[in-house]
Amino acid sequence: MLLGTTSCRFDAYPTLLAKDGVLDARTADFSGETINFTGKWEFYWNEFLDPKAESPENKSYLKVGVPWFSQENEDGEVYPSFGFASYRLTILLPDPPVENQTFALFVPVLHSAYKMYVNGELVAENGVISKTEKNYRPSFHVKIIPLKTVSQKLDLVIHISNFSHKYAGIQGIIRFGKLQNIINVWNVNFAVSWILMIFMLLLSVYHALVYFINRSERNALRMAFVYLGILILTSTLIETRILFNLFSDEYCVTLFRLSRIGFVLVMYFGAYILLNMTQLRFFKRMLIFLKLYALTFLLVAILTPVSHLADISFYFEILSGAFVFLGLLSVSLALYFQRKESRLYFFSLLLAIIGGAIDLFLIANPTFGYRPLGLVSLYLFIFPQTLGVTLGLVRVYKRSESLSKELYKRKEALEKKVKARTLELENANRWKANFVSLISHDLRSPLNSVNQILDVIDFSFSETTEEEKKKFLEICKTGVTQSLRMLEQLLDVSRFDAFGAKLIQTRFSVNELLNEIIESVEPLATLKGIRIQKDTSIQAEIIADRTLIGEVFKNILTNSIKYSYLNSEVWIGVSYKGKWLSVEIRDRGLGMSEEQIHKLTGEENIKSMPGTAGERGTGLGLQLCTNILEAHFGKLRIKSVLGVGSSFEISLSKSTKSVLLVDDSGNFRSDLAEVMRRNQWIVIEAGNGEEALSHLSRITPSLIITDLQMPGMNGISLIHEWEGRRHQDQKIPIILISSDAPLSGGDKFLEEEGLETIVSAYFSKMYKAEDLCQQIESILS
Template sequence: MIFNVSFSSIQKSFSSVVKFCRYPLILVLCLLFSQSCQFGVSPTLLAKDGVLDVRNFEFSENTVNLIGKWEFYWNEFVDPNASAPTNRSFMQVGVPWFSQPNEDGEDYPSFGYATYKLTILVPENVKNKEPYAILVPVLHSAYKLYANGSLISENGKIGKNIDSHKPSFHTKIVPLLNVNEKVDLVFHISNYSHKFSGIHGIIRFGKLQNIIQVWNDYHSASCIIMIFMGLLSIYHALVYVINRSEKNALRMSFVYLGILILSATLTETRILFNFLSDDYCIPLFRFSRLGFVSVLYFGGSVLLNLAQMRIFKKMLVLLKVYALTFLMVSLLTPVRHLALISYYFEFFSAIFVILGLFSVSLALYFQRKESKLYFFSLFLAVIGGVIDIILISNPNFGFRPMGLISLYFFIIPQTLGVTLGLVRVYKRSESISKELYKRKEALEKKVKARTTELEKANRWKANFVSLISHDLRSPLNSVNQILDVIDYSFSETTVEEKKKFLEICKTGVTQSLKMLEQLLDVSRFDAFGTKLIQTKFSVNELLNEIIESVEPLATLKGIRIQKDTPIEAEIIADRTLIGEVFKNILTNSIKYSYLNSEVWVAVSYKGKWLSVEIRDRGLGMSDEQIHKLTGEENIKSTPGTAGERGTGLGLQLCMNILEAHFGKLRIKSVLGVGSSFEISLSKSTKSVLLVDDSGNFRSDLAEVMRRNQWIVIEAGNGEEALSHLTRITPSLIITDLQMPGMNGISLIHEWEGKRKQNQKIPIILISSDAPLSGGNSFLEEEGLETIVTAYLSKMYKAEDLCQQIEMMLV
């Protein structure tokens, strides 16, 4: 107990700490994730005046970024084998050429062609050492690469105008063979298809094995990100399917889908571009814009909806128009204008980012739901974007731009937020369901209170008169016939015969009075529904009583009752009602048997069932007659072999009683030969006392448990349950917590005080207020943890609840 309390205190303290530190924790998670995405620094040496000296660089584990000042020749393809022209200038690589002015102070245009040249001074090559290689990123251009005057790689098709130019967005690893002391790299580059031009990416130089490792790291990270984004998109779509009110989850699903597209087309590895040929270069570029539009529109919708203000609703309309226009431009604009127009659309998209930040700030001010989480995550994304701009503008820092990682700063907290929202919705739904269940129970009680009396009266009026006439007519007819015999031949009858006939009459009248008492008990079945008073009793003793009660009727017809009961059978059932079944069928067998014939009664076990078979030699029945007898239509009783009359309701009553006990009645008959009635009752001693004031819940659970071979004794309140416990000791007690009068806890304490020491019965407490899991704390608070086996919720389906109960008892 002390351990449980201490653990609970520790758990609460830990939850409080996590709640207080949740935003810093999210930041730490984002940073850890960014580390896994290779956000880091590489050793950096700057080229000066077209020369990079790496002779003292350690290449065993590292690679070097080829950044700094390269020789640059505008609108000229310099011969790689000729001496350097005199009109050379120098260009900073790692940024587009359009962002740097020429010697006259004018900016270079985006479209054009040029030559980059760099001399790398390397350590003297030692034989059998691993060769060098360079990793060339996507340059959004076409280029030819020469090393020491030899063409070693070509990407796309270079040209001096747009007609002869063909772009390629492939990333390449190019080995450099026979390198000794220096490498002269010459790039011929043309660009007529993208705003960013020239060597604006970071080219890496190093040993081939290290270059391949760097590429593998980039490629693996891209694949992991794509898989992660795909799973998140599916997850958020499923959240929306589960809870249609979570529209933000659906929007975030499309955001993740857009990021998946961007990850496949814009990250360093350019996975889709590398998988496909250059013929798909421009279509894939257009496809990447689709991902950008998806992120822009659906992400903006999430942010602008957060403030719940009319002005931002209007901004949403503007955003929709902007996104659709951007989409149409991306799909339909000619290649020569596509890059420039797309660039300006992307640039002005920052306006909606600012509006989103403003919307989230207002939502935070007005304390809207999830505003803190959105503000925090968007703030991180903006910081990531600013850092990217700084790193792209200044490649000499040596840090790689984060790229899409700034978006992950936004989406990871959103995923956590959506998940927490789903948990809250689930808890709220559980609370609402409990409240609805309580109201349903209250309404059910009111409806039941107003209709029960009418149902009782209708059943009573419809059946009780017929039952009395059916069950009393036979013995009274026998007495009447004997009295007729005495009256007809009174003077001729001896004293001994008269005494014998009078004893038979007295026995018949006594049996009739006993039958009347039993019929009053049987009336419970129709007047109050299936209200079974179940006890454990001997089937053999009950059959002996029934046979004794019908003996006078059999004697009058000269019928012998042969009993074959080799086993001592005990069952749990309503003794009075089962006795009525035996008596009814046995009486009918006598009624339809030929004079001076026999009726056999046999008891045996058949698998899980106790079988009581009653066979006669009499009129028999056709299949059509059996079908009518076992059906629901009203039928006219057939006279017996001695002209006896009946109501035709006895067999239907028997079938209803057996159905209430989940028993069976099988009839076999041959016309003119006789009939066989086999009564099958469960021999299971697995019994449960089910206590609940809700009739619907109790009947549903009882039916399921009976199908699982449980003998179910039902009670509507604690007092009735205690009454049952005086007659029978069940294998299990299931009781509701909240009941009028004596509630579940009072019942448990009352039973604990009255039970004998050897009457330890497992008890399961149920309630609509119980949590779906973890109800042990309630039992500890009530001091019932050593008495009650489990505290379960009534919100489970009856089948699931029954399965849980049976698993606990294994």
């Protein structure tokens, strides 16, 4: 369609130009082409020239193809739009004249009523010409005028009256040639015009259907009105003037008003799309002025008397240039902010503006050699938008198909999860049954140390100095205090079961936690003469459940002391290894075989070996440590040599990129959390708004992702509550998700809730977890 239209617009004029009212066409070849009557004609203002008389001596000349109101007379005065005048042109044809050939004139709309004479004879009349507005009747018909006889010289006189249109006079180009060639030119333009009108109608219906299929595509509905407006403009303004030729002159003014309505539709809905693209407050305020402008222009087009309609419409058309400029500015900013489809709109609008600039140049210089682009400039803007909407619709259907497949896969995955959950329930029961054993395991060591110290004091009470007694009592007091603290921690550990449990994650210093753990096991190490050496030169901070990670450190350090030789050494080191924080504990003791390591980290119940001083244990410590580290996506590596000692390396993510994920759907939350953890996120999960606020009281994450619809406190309430509680420096990006959200758009309600500047994005939960995670990270970056 674009190629067909441009083929009608880019036909170059022959180089023949009228000079001082004479067009010399004696060298023209009429066998396969037509000539255009361009150049300067004789012009007589406020005079109907006698077509049979000779030209008066006092004459002036005026360009055709340009309205007379934009040209000056000999005194430098601009002709007014309303009035009457005569044009005259003498055409010199080849010698001898061509015989047995019918020639014709192709006359476009001449604004806006005329009588045409050839060699003194009236050959055409369009509308009713008059010297006053009272008897004048406009007409916008296009005519093909066959000429009965053609001599070597044609004297063409045109009387024109205009009291209704801003652009008065011979603005179009009159063509002359063989009748068959003229008809061919008309047929091409006529066919292209009808095809364009049908195409615009289909596009308008198509975009309306796109909107009704996917209600979030509001721009599709606006584009439907844009195409409807272009359909009106195509049928009333381009060269063939389809509607004007279909109806009599009685409907001329009505159709002229209709063309202004088409302009309003294109201007309003097109500018609305462009100004709304940046989502900035300034451009949203401009939308108010755009609505007032469009409504006023619409009333002007419908109600203004025809004598004033042309003038007033002209100024409204000029004012529309301001909205074009604002639209270009809006799209440029949208491109800078990387808004959706901004690149497509920017380049298509830029092409349309370039086309418009070319038109202004060609209208001002009709002798340049090309016809104005007209609506082709508008097609440069609208066709890319249709392409964008179509591609968006294709993406929706592909997404629908993908979601159908995904639902089937999730159904299968759900069946697998049911089986896995059954196994987890069995494991949970096993953990609860062994919890008493865990308590005895963790409390026995410090209490044994206190008991042994009391035995020493009792055995040699009289020989022990007061200073030593005081020191031993302080050690006993510390041991009992640590045991009480340990009991509280163990009660916290009881929330950890085979489900991976609820992690209460905070940001804390690993060095400070290790110091507390070392202090708690110091009595046991002192009794065996074991020195605890630290290499904690780096100040490491992580986000994790402090109590559970402390339990891991305490279990492993206690075991190292228990299985170390008397008067030996336990070494603790903290270092960074790539994306991981490594805490390593090495001892010099009994060591383990590969088989023993496998059994200790497995799930079967085993009986632990006694320590180097006969200490007993449950054998469940390393199993607990492994499960806690798995819940934190950490790792435990054990290396050991029998009779030499063991090395325990605890690897934890050093990332402080944390996200609070709030969703009442456990399956969705776990799927998204797993993907985000693979992308080095520390994920803190919450099942509702209240639980999320509890987490926020302890830690400030890098990002909050919350479901919109949740029982109790929903996502909107959570955001409002958090905004009311947070400190000024706790500005956290928030992303809202919902299963009801469309795949694009649908965030209008955020303005009503006052959250448009707080919520960074609103996404559908129908996306795959991988795709959703990718979009979230693109928003943050």
